Amino acid sequence: MNNTIPTRIYLAEEEMPKFWYNLRSDMKEKPDPILHPGTLQPVVPSDMEPVFCKEAVKQELDDDTRLVPIPERIQDFYRAYRPSALIRAYYLEKALGTPAEIYYKFEGTNTSGSHKLNSAGPQAYFAKEQGLQSLTTETGAGQWGTALAMACGFYGLDLTVYMVKVSSEQKPYRKAVMETYGAKVIPSPSNTTEAGRRILEKDPNTGGSLGCAISEAVETAVKTDKCRYVLGSVLNHVLLHQSIIGLETKAAMDKYGIKPDIIIGCAGGGSNLGGLIAPFMGEKLSGKSNARFIAVEPASCPTFTRGRYVYDFGDTAKTTPLVRMQTLGNGFIPSANHAGGLRYHGMSAILSKLYHDGHLEARAENQTEVFDAAIRFMKTEGILPAPESSHAIKAAIDEALECKKTGEKKVILFGLSGTGYFDLSAYMSYNAKTLSDMVPTNEELERGFVTIPDIPQNK
Ligand SMILES: *Cc1c(COP(=O)(O)O)cnc(C)c1O
Numbered sequence: 001m002n003n004t005i006p007t008r009i010y011l012a013e014e015e016m017p018k019f020w021y022n023l024r025s026d027m028k029e030k031p032d033p034i035l036h037p038g039t040l041q042p043v044v045p046s047d048m049e050p051v052f053c054k055e056a057v058k059q060e061l062d063d064d065t066r067l068v069p070i071p072e073r074i075q076d077f078y079r080a081y082r083p084s085a086l087i088r089a090y091y092l093e094k095a096l097g098t099p100a101e102i103y104y105k106f107e108g109t110n111t112s113g114s115h116k117l118n119s120a121g122p123q124a125y126f127a128k129e130q131g132l133q134s135l136t137t138e139t140g141a142g143q144w145g146t147a148l149a150m151a152c153g154f155y156g157l158d159l160t161v162y163m164v165k166v167s168s169e170q171k172p173y174r175k176a177v178m179e180t181y182g183a184k185v186i187p188s189p190s191n192t193t194e195a196g197r198r199i200l201e202k203d204p205n206t207g208g209s210l211g212c213a214i215s216e217a218v219e220t221a222v223k224t225d226k227c228r229y230v231l232g233s234v235l236n237h238v239l240l241h242q243s244i245i246g247l248e249t250k251a252a253m254d255k256y257g258i259k260p261d262i263i264i265g266c267a268g269g270g271s272n273l274g275g276l277i278a279p280f281m282g283e284k285l286s287g288k289s290n291a292r293f294i295a296v297e298p299a300s301c302p303t304f305t306r307g308r309y310v311y312d313f314g315d316t317a318k319t320t321p322l323v324r325m326q327t328l329g330n331g332f333i334p335s336a337n338h339a340g341g342l343r344y345h346g347m348s349a350i351l352s353k354l355y356h357d358g359h360l361e362a363r364a365e366n367q368t369e370v371f372d373a374a375i376r377f378m379k380t381e382g383i384l385p386a387p388e389s390s391h392a393i394k395a396a397i398d399e400a401l402e403c404k405k406t407g408e409k410k411v412i413l414f415g416l417s418g419t420g421y422f423d424l425s426a427y428m429s430y431n432a433k434t435l436s437d438m439v440p441t442n443e444e445l446e447r448g449f450v451t452i453p454d455i456p457q458n459k
Helices: 054-061 073-078 091-098 117-127 145-156 166-170 172-180 194-202 210-223 236-255 271-285 348-357 366-380 387-406 424-431 442-449
Strands: 019-021 067-069 086-089 101-106 136-138 157-162 184-188 228-230 264-266 294-296 309-315 321-328 361-365 411-416
Touching: 019 236, 019 271, 019 366, 054 117, 054 236, 073 117, 073 166, 073 210, 086 236, 091 366, 091 387, 101 264, 101 387, 117 136, 117 145, 117 264, 136 145, 136 210, 145 172, 145 387, 157 166, 157 172, 157 210, 166 172, 166 184, 172 184, 194 210, 210 228, 210 366, 236 271, 236 348, 236 411, 264 387, 271 294, 271 348, 271 411, 294 348, 294 387, 309 348, 361 366, 361 387, 366 387, 366 424, 387 411
Parallel strands: 101 411, 136 157, 136 228, 157 184, 264 294, 264 411, 294 361
Antiparallel strands: 019 067, 086 101, 309 321
């Protein structure tokens, strides 16, 4: 039977999903409601619509609709670069000498190089449909900014990207791609916003953080006519769009009767992992599967494994609604030495709830070992992975080696969320052996935790 499984399983265009899957609809225990930071009451659409597109808000607050139709024009957008391949890692399996079967869903074959385009397209489309003229956003490593610049180019919208300052310095080519697609890129913190000026006053030499860039992007969106803010991860509607990853994977696996035992993804804000696991987790929650799910995060930004499950702000200036999630505190800034992405202080409310309720496992990995795994993978499978994705590779290899010890023939699926061509400075540090493992001390984590708002829900 194994020999009949091709190295790459592609769906035909007409087999692509026509609906997104809303995992929340099948969660008996829903994530806690998003709260208004002033009243501490659950938000209503009118609280969020000055900041986000109407359709995004509707999707964000909808816990019940199970299947959400993908509009025809978004299906068009998806067809420009999807379906993506599900790949059997025959070469890696052989190199490891494992009896396990390893599969990965490869989201890196579009120009932005990652899965982020799956939500950038829909969000730009919804903005256009609403009659907006421009969008703002933040970007860390640059993949989200690139994806959104592509989507805004496609649908004809202006875009301002606040890019975390250290990243904009480390990744000039990322910035160049965004600018070439027509976006305006501003290193954050900047003096173009009050939030940025406040942070610069306190710490003129800061390299910035995602939380800070979000504050700047939100402020600009709210102050600009016909402009809204879009976020590339964490939020429920982003995970909804990313369910396309899991739905395609499941359709491809079903064709060959493959059932994954272990599903692994890297977790920054949770969107690629949440998208990949969605239909499989749905089966698990309804008792139809026994699969294990593993989130992999960097030891330098350990949101699941050392964070707290409390209400927190999504940004440093404390302007966003409050979300109950795994968080390191909105003031947490990971070490600038950390090269592997996944630097956000918070985590998707959906994944945080699944983790809290014991449906999702998490582990933290050191970046040197993550890059070791990346090298092992690229030498056998040929693809140069994003450092973020390499966290998932590390865990997949570890699970496959565990099978080698026990002789078990498990089926391991992981998400290869992107390629690493714009992360070559990180690979250069790895080659020069100057990458180090930056693990925050408990005291450093405490400094982040004190920024968590002191509200009754925390107690
Ligand atoms: C942004 C990004 C991530 C992390 O974001 P999630 O929302 O957790 O998926 C992971 N991999 C790649 C390649 C990315 O660009």
